[in-house]
Amino acid sequence: MSVRDDGDPRLLSVVVGTGPIAARVVEELRAEFRFVEVVEVADATAAAGLVEQPDEPQVPLVVVTSTVGSVDEAVDALDRFTVFASARVALVTDRQVHDDVAGAVDRDRLDAIVAVPWTAGALAGHARSQIARWLREHRPDDPRTDLLVTPEGRPLERPDSELLREMELEADDVTRQMLASIERVLGPRPRLRLPAGVRITHQDHPVDAVLLVLRGSVALDRTTRVGDLRLHHASTGPIVGLLSLAHQRRAYFTARTTTEVDVVHLSIEQLDRALREDPDLGAALAAVSIRALARRLRRAEQLQVEKIELNRTLDEERQRLREALTALEQARMELIAQARFATLGELAAGIAHELNNPVAALERAASYLAEDVGRVLATHPQGELADVALRSARDRPPRGTAEERQLRRALEPVTGDRDLARRLVAAGVTDPDMARQLLAADADLVGLLEAAAGIGGAVRNLELASRRITGLVSSLRSYARPDGDPLDDVDLHDGLDDTLRLTAHRLRGIEVARDYGELPRLRCHPAQLDQVWTNLLVNAADSLDGSGRITITTERPDDDHVRIRILDDGPGIDPEVLPRVFEPRFSTKQGTVRFGLGLGLGIAKRIVDDHGGRLTLASEPGRTEACVVLPIDGPPDDREARS
Amino acid sequence: MKLAVLILEDEPPVRDALERDLAPFRGAIRIEVAEDVDDAWAVVGEIDADDDRLALVLADHRLPGTTGVDFLVQLLADDRTRAARKVLVTGQADQADTIRAVNEAGLDRYVAKPWDPDELRAVVRNELTEHVLEHRLDPLPHLAALDAARVMVLLRDRGDR
Known part of the structure; x- marks a missing residue:
């Protein structure tokens, strides 16, 4: 009984449920379709067993009856099988309230709802529409689509009502039909041919007429705090002034032609008469208005989205600016630091240069001092000894304080006097035997040796200090070298x-x-x-x-x-x-x-x-x-x- | 018993100079030098062992591994050193160090490098005198290192009693 080419898959319509409701559904669907097999199953698992066949039938429609218990659970169970996941889903129910469909609605898995009892043929009509949609979406070239027509032979998905039908027409067609209706009542209406830039309604002024735009474009502008804004152009619609009737007959916009236009002028009274005498005109007018409103609404929504996007961009921009400002401030601080460093560098270089002379003098003076003292000592009877003390103090690296004390303590038994021991160590005499000999020979000699060693130590310190200054000066000069080309x-x-x-x-x-x-x-x-x-x-x-x-x-x-x-x-x-x-x-x-x-x-x-x-x-x-x-x-x- | 002055300075030339500038006090007082904090404590031990009395510490601020201020703070925690007068001899202590030295270590004087020898001797004489007066020590054995005028007043008062 199937009407199909060999290449086309078998189509199944699955009715999930039991009892008289399911039976009636099956009965009506079987009577309706010749090329869709209708099968009845108790639950999703049974349904899966039914469709998982070697010839891989496809399922355009699943009818779930309220006998399944939870509709959400039934749909969930079905959707786990790929073959059902794309099926359209209709619910046939004898319940007054359903609180078990939230998931199905949320996932857009509930396409039609039919209440029990239904007018004979109504369910079949729904099923026909759903199967037609499924075929158009999933099998656009399936020849069986053509078999799906209304009982009157109209193609499916053409609405029955005047209003919905008009809404599906092209805008120009509706306008033309409307004009035809109007002219049937009022007789031929003169076309007004207007150049671009003509204001055909005026913001906040009373509106006593509507204008039917037959050709050309009209923009809707509104004067605001921030100047004249063009709010609609492509979204204006073919009738200008009609919506003002809902705005206490005052124009919200200034409508301005942007090209040469042909318009038909209708006073409110004329429109009223036409509407009264031709009931179809009302539907046409409503269709045009709804369509215009829908377009304007979409435009408004689009503007809203743009506004949010713009705000976000603005925020990002602001954030970037803030960061740039901080970076700039930091760069300025760095520059200040560098400028200061450069100044200090020049200053340091200058000071380093100036220090060279005194340091040189210091260094020379130290060595002259040593030489001259040596000459003086040469004239002294014990000069030779003193000279040795001087030289050894000058050449000897400085001793640690603990070592020095230890040396002193070692001499204390010889001297019997702490201070004398200290003076001996200072004089460079650290050997107890030598100390004993020295004290036995001439105790006064300690003073001379101490002084000579003192001079030696002083010269050493002078030389060390000036060498250190020289080192610092040269480091300072190379450190403070002005920037230029790399070296x-x-x-x-x-x-x-x-x-x-x-x-x-x-x-x-x-x-x-x-x-x-x-x-x-x-x-x-x-x-x-x-x-x-x-x-x-x-x-x-x-x-x-x-x-x-x-x-x-x-x-x-x-x-x-x-x-x-x-x-x-x-x-x-x-x-x-x-x-x-x-x-x-x-x-x-x-x-x-x-x-x-x-x-x-x-x-x-x-x-x-x-x-x-x-x-x-x-x-x-x-x-x-x-x-x-x-x-x-x-x-x-x-x-x-x-x- | 001798009053002792401890010089804590790590650079030998500077240490030498400090010691030498205080040489005129030799005889009247004991002068010891130390190059680091460990050695300074060793000196404290020796002074104590000799039954001498640490009366004054001259400490550099920058020292290996520590600061002079830290050492001065340590002194407060030891019975042998708590009474000593404390002088910071430095060219580098910043304001925070100095504030801490005054507040936490009870710093008595601050001598900036380079110092004037006469001024340094005046500071030492003055601090030693303060120490003697504060602790009611007999000034006579140390007189050569003290401020004679102030000590005389003390002696006269004592004589009157």
Whole structure:
């Protein structure tokens, strides 16, 4: 009895349920369809068994009856099988209220609801429509679709009612039909041909007529606080002024032609008469109005969505601006810091230069003093001894305080006097036998030797001090070297050592180990890199707080790079803070700008970045390592400039 | 019993200079030097063992592994050193260090580097005098290192009694 090509699958309509309702459903559907087999099953499992056949039948329609208990559960059970998941679902029910369909409705799995009892043929009509929709969606080329027609032979899915029918027509057709109806009642209406820019309704003015737009475009504008806004153009609709009738007969918009238009003018009275005499006109008018309203509503909804999107974009923009502002402020702080550094650098270079002369004088004076005192001593009867005391005090490295006390104590038995023991040690006499001989020979000699040794120690201290100043001056000068083009042949170890010398006051009590490898000379801005070393060293020292160990390791990881690692065994950086340490941070206090750890690291990172290198920081308690990798070839922009 | 002055300074030239600037007091008082905190405590032990009395500590601020302020604070916790007058001799202490030295260590004086030798001797003389007066010590054995005018007043008052 099936009417189908061999290639087309068998179609099944499954009725889920039992009892008289299911029986009636089956009866009516079987009477209706020749090419859809109707089967009755008690539940979803039975249904699955029925359809899982070798010829793979398809199921366009499932009818669930209220005898199944929970509709949601029945639909859920069915939907677990692919073959049912695409079926249309109709519910036939004798219940007054259903509270078991929320899931099905939510998932759009309830397509039709028929109440028991139904007018004979009504269920079949629903089934026909649903199967037709299913076929159109899933098997658009199936020839059986054509068999699905209304009892009157109309194609399916054409509404019966005038209103719904009109709504499905093209807008122009409705307008034309409406005009025809109007002209049947009122006689031919003159067309008004208007150029672009003519206002055909006026905002807030009374509306006494509607205009039927037959050709051309009309825009709806409204004057607002922020100026004239064009709210509708494509969404205007063919009748202008009709909606004002719902707005106390005042125009909400100014309607303005945007092209040449043909319109038909109808006063309210004329419209009223036409509506009275042609009832179909009402449906047409309603259809046109609903359609216009729907379009305007969609336009309004679209505007709402756009507004939300715009707001979001605006928020993002605002956020970006805020970030940009912060970055700018930070950049300004960095510039201030750099300017200050540059000024200090120039100042330091100047001072370093000026210090050279006094230091040279100091150093020379120390050696002249030693020579002259030597000559003076030569004239003294015990001069030779004194000269030895002077020289040994001058050349001997300073003794520790504990050692000195020990020496004194060793002499106390000989002298029997603590002060005399001290003077002997100061005079360079530490051997008890020698002390005994000396005291036996001439006790007054101790004073001479003490004085000579004092002079020797003073000269040594002078020389040490001036050498230290000389070292500091030269470090300061190379550190404060003004920026310019990068320099060639820079030995990074010099910069590291200079920095160590200049930050010595921050490194007191900290053991600094230098594990220097073989480094090639490289092209760079040494003064800038010194800032980096300073920053990393001072950070490490600060975290150690007066005791601990810093290890500086230098190496050449590959042919093109050098690597400098500064490791400390301090408490480490808070893991929450670690990712943000390179962000510039600053605080202003009493009008002066103070820089914390952050800004310094930010600057350090930028300097390394500008060199085409990489600065990374890894930290755990007891092990914090700053690692700088630099290209031997020099900064990238400089490389480009040279090539 | 001798009054003792302890100089705590890690740099030998500076230590030498401090010791030498105080040389005129030698004889009247005992002068000891230490290069770090451990050695300073060793000196405290020796002074105590000799039945001398630690009257004054001159400490540098920057020291290996610690600060002079920390040492001065430590002194307060020990019976042998609690009474000693405390002077910070430094070129580097910042405001926070100084505030802590005053508040927590009961700092008596602050001498900035480089110091003037006469001024340094005046500070030492003054602090020793304060120590003697505060603890009602017999000033006579130490007179050469004390402020004679103030001690005379004390002696006269005592004589009157």
